[in-house]
Amino acid sequence: MRYELHYWSGIQGRGEYLRLALEEAGAAYVEVVRLPESQGGGDGAMLARLDEADERQPPFAPPFLKAGKRVIAQTANILQFLGPRLGLVGASENARLWTHQLQLTIADLVNEVHDAHHPIAVSLYYHEQKPEAKRRTQHLIAERLPKFLGYFERVLERAPGGGKWLAGGKLSYADLSLFQTLAGLRYAYPKAMAKLEPAWPRIVALHDRVAARPRIAAYLASSRRVPFNEHDVFRHYPELDRA
Amino acid sequence: MRYELHYWSGIQGRGEYLRLALEEAGAAYVEVVRLPESQGGGDGAMLARLDEADERQPPFAPPFLKAGKRVIAQTANILQFLGPRLGLVGASENARLWTHQLQLTIADLVNEVHDAHHPIAVSLYYHEQKPEAKRRTQHLIAERLPKFLGYFERVLERAPGGGKWLAGGKLSYADLSLFQTLAGLRYAYPKAMAKLEPAWPRIVALHDRVAARPRIAAYLASSRRVPFNEHDVFRHYPELDRA
Numbered sequence: 270m271r272y273e274l275h276y277w278s279g280i281q282g283r284g285e286y287l288r289l290a291l292e293e294a295g296a297a298y299v300e301v302v303r304l305p306e307s308q309g310g311g312d313g314a315m316l317a318r319l320d321e322a323d324e325r326q327p328p329f330a331p332p333f334l335k336a337g338k339r340v341i342a343q344t345a346n347i348l349q350f351l352g353p354r355l356g357l358v359g360a361s362e363n364a365r366l367w368t369h370q371l372q373l374t375i376a377d378l379v380n381e382v383h384d385a386h387h388p389i390a391v392s393l394y395y396h397e398q399k400p401e402a403k404r405r406t407q408h409l410i411a412e413r414l415p416k417f418l419g420y421f422e423r424v425l426e427r428a429p430g431g432g433k434w435l436a437g438g439k440l441s442y443a444d445l446s447l448f449q450t451l452a453g454l455r456y457a458y459p460k461a462m463a464k465l466e467p468a469w470p471r472i473v474a475l476h477d478r479v480a481a482r483p484r485i486a487a488y489l490a491s492s493r494r495v496p497f498n499e500h501d502v503f504r505h506y507p508e509l510d511r512a
Numbered sequence: 513m514r515y516e517l518h519y520w521s522g523i524q525g526r527g528e529y530l531r532l533a534l535e536e537a538g539a540a541y542v543e544v545v546r547l548p549e550s551q552g553g554g555d556g557a558m559l560a561r562l563d564e565a566d567e568r569q570p571p572f573a574p575p576f577l578k579a580g581k582r583v584i585a586q587t588a589n590i591l592q593f594l595g596p597r598l599g600l601v602g603a604s605e606n607a608r609l610w611t612h613q614l615q616l617t618i619a620d621l622v623n624e625v626h627d628a629h630h631p632i633a634v635s636l637y638y639h640e641q642k643p644e645a646k647r648r649t650q651h652l653i654a655e656r657l658p659k660f661l662g663y664f665e666r667v668l669e670r671a672p673g674g675g676k677w678l679a680g681g682k683l684s685y686a687d688l689s690l691f692q693t694l695a696g697l698r699y700a701y702p703k704a705m706a707k708l709e710p711a712w713p714r715i716v717a718l719h720d721r722v723a724a725r726p727r728i729a730a731y732l733a734s735s736r737r738v739p740f741n742e743h744d745v746f747r748h749y750p751e752l753d754r755a
Contacts, residue, residue, distance in 0.1 A: 339606065393651075
């Protein structure tokens with residue numbers, strides 16, 4: 270199966286959680302927006318396709334994945350679809366539900382990080398909601414990051430198999446997602462994270478373990494990995510970062 | 513199977529999406545917080561159980577569901593678990609993924625509605641973030657509600673079976689969730705919704721169809737249905753409601 274990933278070309282965003290899964294599995298996939306325009310490339314063509322992609326089951330927003338005739342949207346839903354096919358989730362119903370539950374909790378955290386620089390509206394620029402962003406980010410750093418990351422640290426502490434991976438003895442897509450989220454938080458809030466991180470040694474070790482996997486390391490070093498930037502979910506605005 | 517639902521006693525909140533599914537199916541379930549304290553009742557006991565509920569797979573937040581020895585959290589994940597067991601989702605993988613995709617999109621909308629009255633922090637009261645809430649709610653009403661509800665209207669328009677139900681010819685848990693969301697929006701923003709609703713006749717018809725189902729009608733008329741209130745996800749603050 271050759272998968273088609275449809276997502277914005279210039280950001281990691283929510284699409285990155287899918288890229289990491291596809292890369293770790295060595296799956297055959299193409300990012301359609303990165304093709305020449307004559308082959309459907311470009312963000313505009315993707316947006317136009319959003320509504321045509323599947324007349325009966327249209328995605329609400331990118332990312333969406335085409336797998337043969339199927340069109341699937343919602344990042345966590347796509348990961349749930351890919352998980353068994355890419356060997357990135359346990360086979361039992363319990364393993365699938367638990368891994369998905371973790372993924373949805375990561376998605377909640379990612380939403381909160383996004384909204385910290387866009388607390389009023391996605392239709393406004395950051396500079397149009399800067400005082401509100403400052404206020405929200407203070408609460409994010411002081412309250413929400415410790416709550417979410419403290420939770421994942423606890424999950425690792427209790428996980429079978431020595432706490433290497435969130436959902437037990439084997440790497441799952443949720444581990445890739447936690448890696449990405451920690452990497453993003455470090456980019457966005459280097460001062461705050463330097464202070465907070467020592468409380469989460471298991472998450473830091475998981476991050477390093479994921480980064481060292483051969484396919485992930487090759488991907489991160491490649492031009493396929495879009496650099497972090499200030500159009501993305503994780504943004505570094507020095508005025509928001511407080512130790 | 514007798515299910516145990518664990519959620520705040522005083523609000524509909526995200527737990528309501530589970531209550532509606534359990535009620536529609538006539539499932540045997542108990543809301544543990546509503547039991548006498550000697551039997552584990554009370555919100556405090558629920559919070560204490562959150563972390564003990566399953567040592568290996570702790571929920572991050574309510575709601576969570578106990579089904580035998582299983583403990584499952586994240587509303588959409590619980591619905592996905594219950595769907596086939598309660599006859600509230602199609603049998604094929606495609607039907608399950610599509611219904612879940614719709615549910616996750618409804619969850620995104622519900623998050624945005626919540627954040628419209630809490631744009632800065634969940635740890636602050638509404639009155640501590642009122643100017644920001646006013647600003648965010650204007651964008652919610654002008655931009656986000658039309659985008660989300662316009663999308664669901666389009667899904668119904670294209671759905672097989674005459675557009676009665678979101679995921680095809682048969683009621684699914686996503687229909688119950690869309691009903692609840694419309695009901696909540698009407699409560700929160702009566703003026704704005706009166707103006708917007710004519711654009712979404714299929715959603716309004718779906719709402720009425722769900723409300724008329726015998727078990728749902730009985731539930732809505734019962735004391736098990738917590739009234740809408742201002743501690744909930746959908747809140748009516750007249751100063752935020754604009755036609």
